[in-house]
Amino acid sequence: MNKKNLRDIKKEATAFAIADAAFELVLERGFDGFVVDDIVQRAGYARRTFANHFSCKEEAVVMSVLSIKGKNEAEDLITGMPANTPPLDILYHLMKMRLTTELLWKMRKLISLSKQNPTLVPYMLSVMRRLQLECQALLGGLYSGRYPESYTHILAGAVFGAVVPLLDGSLNVRFPDQSPTDLPDAMSFDQFLDMTFDYLRKGF
Amino acid sequence: MNKKNLRDIKKEATAFAIADAAFELVLERGFDGFVVDDIVQRAGYARRTFANHFSCKEEAVVMSVLSIKGKNEAEDLITGMPANTPPLDILYHLMKMRLTTELLWKMRKLISLSKQNPTLVPYMLSVMRRLQLECQALLGGLYSGRYPESYTHILAGAVFGAVVPLLDGSLNVRFPDQSPTDLPDAMSFDQFLDMTFDYLRKGF
DNA sequence: TAACATGTTGCCCATTGTGCATGATTGCCC
DNA sequence: GGGCAATCATGCACAATGGGCAACATGTTA
Incomplete structure (x- = not known):
């Protein structure tokens, strides 16, 4: 429908990989128990990439439901x-x-x-x-x-x-x-x- | 109703003073044209006080409509x-x-x-x-x-x-x-x- | 295949968030 | 009215964050 480029698919994949890692962490440690570095480390991306997809930790955590x-x-x-x-x-x-x-x-x-x-x-x-x-x-x-x-x-x-x-x-x-x-x-x-x-x- | 303490009134007043200053600034300079220090300077409060009422610049700007x-x-x-x-x-x-x-x-x-x-x-x-x-x-x-x-x-x-x-x-x-x-x-x-x-x- | 477009990364630094301590103001109860 | 408790505003210090820029990697298009 709206997504068909392989590039877009990969972009969406990284976003959800990061978001899912954030959701895992919030379940394990609570919202104040981790930082952005922990998220991207678990997901296997750079901190700079996080900022390319999300404006803050809250957004990443919540977006995982859309995955x-x-x-x-x-x-x-x-x-x-x-x-x-x-x-x-x-x-x-x-x-x-x-x-x-x-x-x-x-x-x-x-x-x-x-x-x-x-x-x-x-x-x-x-x-x-x-x-x-x-x-x-x-x-x-x-x-x-x-x-x-x-x-x-x-x-x-x-x-x-x-x-x-x-x-x-x-x-x-x-x-x-x-x-x-x-x-x-x-x-x-x-x-x-x-x-x-x-x-x-x-x-x- | 819910607000009657003089303390609560003052607290709400500072929040709205800061929020109104934020709204003025966003009209004058656009959202990226100012920082939190500019807001509190205009409102006459400390940067630390800003954080006591709002979690980010966005929140302060929009809360002004409730004033x-x-x-x-x-x-x-x-x-x-x-x-x-x-x-x-x-x-x-x-x-x-x-x-x-x-x-x-x-x-x-x-x-x-x-x-x-x-x-x-x-x-x-x-x-x-x-x-x-x-x-x-x-x-x-x-x-x-x-x-x-x-x-x-x-x-x-x-x-x-x-x-x-x-x-x-x-x-x-x-x-x-x-x-x-x-x-x-x-x-x-x-x-x-x-x-x-x-x-x-x-x-x- | 070559030129192009765009995602990812590292670097860097201004900006921001927050725990803690302190003084000032207010609420409450005697 | 006086004194104690609660909490708001503030300053400080420092970790955490956001974002511009440039380089590289990967997908896209002609």
């Missing part, structure tokens, strides 16, 4: 659906496809890290927005002309905006990797998603 | 409305009250600055989230018990999420301080807001 490959599957799903499927339904399946168990697990880890390190929060929001732009691009390409551009943008914004409250942990939601017995009074992530889309479908 | 006082008026508006007003309508008036012309003017400036300096984007998102949390708190306090907490959170998330697409300038919307003749084919911000709430009210 999870759910994008291609999402594209296949989209193209396989009836052409008259409403955008909201497309987006529902897109969310369930893109927000894999592994991605949500990483998210949950980053959420708990954000409690101790609030500097992570802006970059968490940034990652959510990246996911949103991905979905918008898929939606826009599929519905080009049939819906005004503002419609898909507002819809995607509302969907992701509704999910963002999970970032501060204020909602009692159990993520897919958590045991139901751990959080007996929490609703599951799937239930939360269904409820959210129900609101959006029927109106508030 | 605009629209919060108290918003609270008064809320308490003056009928008790059975639906949350969506409350939120509509809250948005029109809180997103003043001056705030939107600053936002537009920061949006154009973000084109040249993408590092600003995460902190722009963070500011939007701060505004969202403000509104959630007002809503939550007003409706405590009558609606589930998840409802107000999802609603506020959807509303602000729908507004966020304005941040990348992908939507052709004319801000209140712009002349209609400048952007003949753009919809006004008020029209955009009305359209957004119409979607949210009736469902997608």
Whole structure:
């Protein structure tokens, strides 16, 4: 789609190699337990290369959630659906496809890290927005002309905006990797998603 | 409400003094045209104090939009409305009250600055989230018990999420301080807001 | 294959982040 | 009002970071 040059593939690979190393380190030592040199040493790159891809440690740590490959599957799903499927339904399946168990697990880890390190929060929001732009691009390409551009943008914004409250942990939601017995009074992530889309479908 | 100590008031004052100085400088010289020392020198504080309030230059620059006082008026508006007003309508008036012309003017400036300096984007998102949390708190306090907490959170998330697409300038919307003749084919911000709430009210 | 474009690296240094200690200001309780 | 506790602003010192520049390595294109 957007990436095809071998050069671009390698560039993306180094970025994710560094980001993954950063995520490993933050799990092992906590956010204050390592420096940029530790990241690039583990990933096998130079410190200067780090600055070519990320503006700070926070960004690298958080970007690792995007290294999870759910994008291609999402594209296949989209193209396989009836052409008259409403955008909201497309987006529902897109969310369930893109927000894999592994991605949500990483998210949950980053959420708990954000409690101790609030500097992570802006970059968490940034990652959510990246996911949103991905979905918008898929939606826009599929519905080009049939819906005004503002419609898909507002819809995607509302969907992701509704999910963002999970970032501060204020909602009692159990993520897919958590045991139901751990959080007996929490609703599951799937239930939360269904409820959210129900609101959006029927109106508030 | 949450702030009443003289100490807290002073602390908030220094933060906004620094943030306002940062915003002045970014308008005068562009984001790369000044350093933290320039900010604190203009505001009359020490560099160490800057670090007590902000984690980086980006954060200081964008936080200046929150220095605009629209919060108290918003609270008064809320308490003056009928008790059975639906949350969506409350939120509509809250948005029109809180997103003043001056705030939107600053936002537009920061949006154009973000084109040249993408590092600003995460902190722009963070500011939007701060505004969202403000509104959630007002809503939550007003409706405590009558609606589930998840409802107000999802609603506020959807509303602000729908507004966020304005941040990348992908939507052709004319801000209140712009002349209609400048952007003949753009919809006004008020029209955009009305359209957004119409979607949210009736469902997608 | 040759010219070109771009990613990676090392070097260098201005800028930044932060732990710690200190004085000044404010909150609180008697 | 007086005294103690909490915390804000500040200075210092030093590690950590960001980014310009130039060299080299690798992919791209004609």
